[in-house]
Amino acid sequence: MTYAFAEFIYDPEQQSLLHHGQELSLTKKNHDLLRYLLTHPNQLISRDELIDEVWMGRVVTNNTIDQCVLKLRKTLNACQPDEYIETVYGQGFRFLPTVSSPEDAPVRETGSHISLKVFGVMLVFIAIWLLWHQGTEPPGSITTPQVHVVSQSARPKSAQPANWMLAGGKNLLGHLLNNVDGLQAQQGRINEGHAERAYISFDLWQESSALTQLVVHLHQPDQQQPPYQASVQIKWQEDIQASEQLEANQLITLFDHISQWVRQQVRPEAISQSADEQVYTRNEFAMHSYFKAMAAQVSGDSDQAMTYLEAAVEQDPNFKMAWYELAIALRKQADPRKAIGILEAIQTNDQNLAFRVELVKGHCLDSVGELAAAEKVYLEALKWAEESRNPARMASVYISQGILYRKTKQFENAEQALQMAGQVTDPSSQPHLYGTIMSTHAKLAREMNQPLVAIEKAQLAIKAFQQSGDLRYQMQAKTVLASILRQRNEFRQAEQLVKESLFHAEQLKHRRGISDNRTKLARIYQQTGRFQLAHQQWQEVLRLNAELELYGNNADAYLWLLQLHLAENNLEQADIDLKMLRQLYLEHPHKEIGDALNEASLIMAIEQSDVPRAQTFVRELTLQDHPLLAMYQGDLAMLEGKLAASELHYLEAMVLVHGSGRFDQMVQVMNRLNQLYLSFNQPKLVDQLQRTAMFKPFIYPFQKYRAQAAAAAGKHIEAVGLMNELKLKAGDYWQYEDQLLLEQLKQQSTDHSTTENQQGYNDRMRHNTKVRT
Numbered sequence: 119m120t121y122a123f124a125e126f127i128y129d130p131e132q133q134s135l136l137h138h139g140q141e142l143s144l145t146k147k148n149h150d151l152l153r154y155l156l157t158h159p160n161q162l163i164s165r166d167e168l169i170d171e172v173w174m175g176r177v178v179t180n181n182t183i184d185q186c187v188l189k190l191r192k193t194l195n196a197c198q199p200d201e202y203i204e205t206v207y208g209q210g211f212r213f214l215p216t217v218s219s220p221e222d223a224p225v226r227e228t229g230s231h232i233s234l235k236v237f238g239v240m241l242v243f244i245a246i247w248l249l250w251h252q253g254t255e256p257p258g259s260i261t262t263p264q265v266h267v268v269s270q271s272a273r274p275k276s277a278q279p280a281n282w283m284l285a286g287g288k289n290l291l292g293h294l295l296n297n298v299d300g301l302q303a304q305q306g307r308i309n310e311g312h313a314e315r316a317y318i319s320f321d322l323w324q325e326s327s328a329l330t331q332l333v334v335h336l337h338q339p340d341q342q343q344p345p346y347q348a349s350v351q352i353k354w355q356e357d358i359q360a361s362e363q364l365e366a367n368q369l370i371t372l373f374d375h376i377s378q379w380v381r382q383q384v385r386p387e388a389i390s391q392s393a394d395e396q397v398y399t400r401n402e403f404a405m406h407s408y409f410k411a412m413a414a415q416v417s418g419d420s421d422q423a424m425t426y427l428e429a430a431v432e433q434d435p436n437f438k439m440a441w442y443e444l445a446i447a448l449r450k451q452a453d454p455r456k457a458i459g460i461l462e463a464i465q466t467n468d469q470n471l472a473f474r475v476e477l478v479k480g481h482c483l484d485s486v487g488e489l490a491a492a493e494k495v496y497l498e499a500l501k502w503a504e505e506s507r508n509p510a511r512m513a514s515v516y517i518s519q520g521i522l523y524r525k526t527k528q529f530e531n532a533e534q535a536l537q538m539a540g541q542v543t544d545p546s547s548q549p550h551l552y553g554t555i556m557s558t559h560a561k562l563a564r565e566m567n568q569p570l571v572a573i574e575k576a577q578l579a580i581k582a583f584q585q586s587g588d589l590r591y592q593m594q595a596k597t598v599l600a601s602i603l604r605q606r607n608e609f610r611q612a613e614q615l616v617k618e619s620l621f622h623a624e625q626l627k628h629r630r631g632i633s634d635n636r637t638k639l640a641r642i643y644q645q646t647g648r649f650q651l652a653h654q655q656w657q658e659v660l661r662l663n664a665e666l667e668l669y670g671n672n673a674d675a676y677l678w679l680l681q682l683h684l685a686e687n688n689l690e691q692a693d694i695d696l697k698m699l700r701q702l703y704l705e706h707p708h709k710e711i712g713d714a715l716n717e718a719s720l721i722m723a724i725e726q727s728d729v730p731r732a733q734t735f736v737r738e739l740t741l742q743d744h745p746l747l748a749m750y751q752g753d754l755a756m757l758e759g760k761l762a763a764s765e766l767h768y769l770e771a772m773v774l775v776h777g778s779g780r781f782d783q784m785v786q787v788m789n790r791l792n793q794l795y796l797s798f799n800q801p802k803l804v805d806q807l808q809r810t811a812m813f814k815p816f817i818y819p820f821q822k823y824r825a826q827a828a829a830a831a832g833k834h835i836e837a838v839g840l841m842n843e844l845k846l847k848a849g850d851y852w853q854y855e856d857q858l859l860l861e862q863l864k865q866q867s868t869d870h871s872t873t874e875n876q877q878g879y880n881d882r883m884r885h886n887t888k889v890r891t
Contacts, residue, residue, distance in 0.1 A: 121156040123215040125198050128156060137197040147172070148190045155203065155213035164210040180665065187211060188425065195429035199407040205421055281316050283336045283346070284308045285416045286409030287373065288318045289439070290398055291334065294377035296470060299388040300324060301381070303332070304510065307550075308416075309587065321547075322352075322384060330354050332380060346372045352383055359383075368402045369409060394468040396436045404433035408440050415443070419627045420450050438464050438471060446478060450630070451666075454482035473502035473511055477518060484522055492522055509542040513551055516542075517558055524562045532562050545582065550591065553582030557595045564602055569779035572602050593622040593631060600638055604645075607781045607814040613642050633662040637675065644682050645782070646816055647849025652682055669706040673699060673714040680718050684725055685851065696722055713742050724753050732757060748774060749787050756794070765794060785815040792823040803827050818848040822856065825863065834867035 121128045127136045130153045135142045144152065150172045155163070165183050169175065173183075187203055194202045204212040288306045295303035302323040309317055318334045335349040344367040351361045360383050366372035381388060399405055411426035424447040430440040441460055448457040461479045466472050476499035483492035496519050503511035516539035523532035536559050545552040556579035563572035576599035583592035600615035616638045623631030640655035656679050663672040676699040683692040696718050703711045720735035732754050739747050752767030771787045788810040795803035807824055821844045829837035841860045845852055 121217055123156065123159075123217045124194075124200060124202070126194070128152060130156075140197075142193055142197065144193060145189065147186050148193065151186055151190055155211075156217050159213050159215070159217040162206055162210055162212050167210070188421075191425045192428055192432075195407065195425055196432050199403065199410055199426060199429050201410075201422065205419075281336075282413040283338070283369070283409055284316060284318055285412035286369075286405075287334070287336060289412065290369075290373050290405075291318065291376060292320065293398060293439075293468075293470065294373060294390070295320065295322070295332075295380060297392045298377070298381050298385055298390045301385050301388060302508075304508070307586070322380070324384065329384060330359060334376060344368065348372060348376055350376055350379060352380070369405050370400060370402055392468070394438070394466045394471070397438050397466060397468045397471050399430075399434040399437040399440070401434040401437070404430045404437050404440065407433060408437070408443070411440070411443060411447075415447070417626055420447055420629070423447050424451065438466055442471060442475060442478070445482075449478065449482050449485070454485045458482045458486075469502055469506045473499055473506065476502060477514060480518055480522075484518075484525070489522060489526055493519070496522065510548065510551055513539040513543045513548075513555070517554055520558055520562065524558075524565060529562065529566050536562065549582040549586035550588050553579045553586060553588075553591060553595065556582060557591070557598055560595075560598050560602070564605075564779075567778045569602060569606060573599065573606075576602060589622055590626055590628065590631075593619045593626075593628075597631070597634060597638065604638065604642060605780050605782050607785065607816065609642055609646050609816070613639070616642065629662060629666060630668075633659060633666060633668065633671065636662070637671065640675075641678065644678060644685075647818060647851040649682060649686060649850035656682070669702060670708060670710040670714075673702055673711040676702070677714045677718050680721065684721070687853065689725070692722065692725070713744075716742065717744065720750055724750075724757055727757060729754075729757055745775070745778070746771065746783060746786070749790065752787075752790060761794065761798065765791070768794065781813045784813045785810065785820070788813065789815070789819055789823070792820070796823060796826055800827065800830050804831075817844060818851040821848075822859070826859075829863055829866060832870075834863065834870045837863045838867050 119130070121130070125137055128134070129136075130149075133144070133149045135144055135152070151168070154168070154171050165180060168183055172186075187205075191203050194200070201214055204214055206212055285308065288308055292303050292306045295301060303320040304323055306318070306320050309319065316335075318336070320332045322329045322332055331353045333351045333353060337347040337349070338344075345365050346367070346369060348364045349361070350364060352359045362379055364372065364375045364379065366375055377390070381390060399408070407426045407430035411423045411430060414420075414422035414426060424444065427440055427444040427447060430437055431444060434440070441464055445457040445460040445464075448454070448460070458479060461475050461482070464471070464475050466475070476495055480492045480495040480499060483489075483495060496515055499518075500512065500515040503515055516535045520532045520535035520539065523529070523535060536555055539555050540552075543551050543555060556575045560572045560575035560579060563569070563575055576595060579595040580592060580599065583589075583595055596615045596619045600612045600619065603609075603612040603615070616635050620632065620635035620639065623635055636655045636659045640652050640659060643649070643652035643655060656675055659675050660672055663669070663675065676695050680692045680695040680699070683689075683695060699711075699715050699718050703715050716735050716738040720732060720739060723729075723731035723735060736747075736750055736754050739750060744750070748767050748771035752764045752771065755761075755764035755767055768787055768791045772784065772791075775783045775787055788806065791806050792803060792810060795806055803823070804827055807820075807827060810820060821840050825837045825840035825844065828834075828840060838860070841856075841863055845856070845860065848856070
């Protein structure tokens with residue numbers, strides 16, 4: 119039996135895949151995978167099912183499966199770009215094309231018979247191609263085509279918005295317009311407020327003065343094939359100065375039509391020339407793949423974007439913009455060194471591309487820790503931006519420099535860079551850029567221990583991204599604000615923001631965003647006593663981070679899990695967390711993983727009352743300048759029975775943490791002091807509890823200390839009331855020993871009440887005796 123899908127025919131018995139008569143090469147495993155997908159079209163297939171049916175139950179990693187799927191996608195897209203295999207996040211894959219089993223489907227033949235058939239198919243295909251593209255410029259042509267105008271009445275009423283063309287179209291059209299002498303197309307943006315009204319717009323500048331606005335609506339009457347159509351308007355404020363309907367059978371030709379029409383309207387005397395003809399391609403298949411990649415990138419599906427980009431550069435190896443976008447996709451996929459290799463290979467005189475290559479190269483160098491090299495590259499990008507007299511590009515460089523200076527603790531330089539970015543940015547007309555500045559400023563203010571400024575800047579960023587309509591960056595700004603609020607113990611607000619951001623990240627299939635938000639949600643659940651929910655989130659975080667190769671993030675997750683298991687009195691599982699962390703460090707000996715391992719080892723040593731090991735890891739934390747070093751030194755002193763030394767260390771930790779504005783860390787230290795004073799200094803305990811309340815602590819264990827202080831002061835009813843409330847609100851923090859304490863306080867209250875009643879009875883008897891006497 120043979121299978122037909124899209125323009126392919128597959129014969130599983132002969133292991134033959136044909137595309138328009140040309141046989142394609144597949145690996146054995148790709149044959150096995152394709153055969154199984156074809157027999158289960160449009161069905162959700164899990165990785166476990168693929169392991170059983172394609173890998174015959176062998177032990178394979180998720181990465182092995184993903185690579186096999188990626189290779190098959192790549193082979194199919196190289197012939198005919200489309201979405202063949204859908205990745206369903208967290209569930210598996212789905213084969214999307216309609217599959218049929220035609221009775222007259224060709225079987226594999228040998229010798230001259232197959233040659234003649236292939237030759238015949240090729241002749242038919244060439245004839246169809248010539249008919250289809252009759253009247254259009256050939257893909258290799260670089261001459262300006264004659265504008266093909268379609269009257270409004272001639273346009274089919276069934277034309278549908280082609281939103282998949284928006285992102286790629288914005289990039290291509292911006293490039294073509296900026297090649298017109300004396301014309302600048304700036305503020306290129308996409309408005310996707312409504313599917314029927316989605317459009318591309320540019321501000322057209324002529325000789326440094328704002329000229330007009332260009333608005334382009336894109337349509338495709340038949341979603342499966344050309345022609346492509348564009349409704350083009352040139353506006354001044356809200357008045358339409360000129361408009362036209364354009365149509366072409368190729369994407370390249372359509373956008374040539376649009377740029378030529380714009381030039382005729384605003385700069386008829388100007389010539390159009392490119393500094394580098396290979397920035398974009400004249401290969402229609404490669405351009406189609408590029409457009410599909412940009413649409414996938416906007417939706418957050420970086421895997422699909424990479425598949426299309428790989429197809430684009432295979433179809434035209436000199437397509438520089440596709441190579442550039444592929445480098446960006448690799449950086450997002452946590453492979454910055456490979457991205458740097460591609461960026462280094464792109465040589466161009468085109469100002470726009472040269473600027474973007476240098477800027478992204480700086481981002482990649484920054485992410486791999488080569489900060490001095492990144493700083494040098496940013497200066498080169500700034501030179502390109504200044505030569506093009508483009509304020510938006512200059513602002514982008516200043517923002518990148520600000521991020522770099524923040525990482526290197528050069529806070530004054532970072533502030534100065536962000537101020538310069540703000541000076542060349544108009545918040546009303548450039549809301550996205552302004553939002554990026556404010557979001558970066560929020561992170562800087564947080565690190566400069568200015569939490570209120572950080573909150574203000576994060577809120578401004580969210581507002582700006584809402585104005586720009588950029589959901590992805592709005593999500594990121596909300597994530598930043600949620601982090602700040604969580605550190606201020608504003609758990610309810612932080613949780614709401616994280617859930618909103620997580621929802622958007624899942625809608626966009628943005629895996630890094632999903633991981634970051636699940637991490638924050640896990641921390642909130644853990645800090646507020648919802649341990650089962652925290653466990654669920656941490657398991658998802660570990661899985662996602664492993665797929666994204668975010669090993670440092672997984673080290674942090676294991677550290678939190680260890681503390682979660684200790685809070686559950688599950689020492690055995692905590693020890694497993696420590697072993698997993700140790701194994702992670704052996705496989706990936708990065709500093710951040712080593713730091714997390716040292717902290718986890720110290721926590722376990724203290725929990726197990728192992729003084730020598732605790733002393734060893736306190737020394738390790740001293741070397742890494744841990745922000746809570748003084749707190750851990752206090753824990754060690756407590757373990758050694760040195761109460762006075764422990765108090766001094768905790769007081770020192772309070773002073774150090776107070777300057778950071780981290781309420782969560784402040785409460786960690788203060789609760790240790792509360793526990794200490796409960797043992798030997800009741801007056802200090804009362805004062806310390808009052809100070810702790812100022813930092814909005816979670817109810818557990820803070821209220822337990824309040825109850826014990828009340829009982830020590832003879833306020834037994836108050837103590838029992840506080841413990842009863844704690845039992846209702848502490849969640850999974852409430853343990854067996856807390857129940858014992860509640861029963862003890864109840865007994866003390868009962869005993870005290872009985873004693874008071876007996877004392878009252880005795881007093882009345884003595885009084886009555888005196889009266890009778």
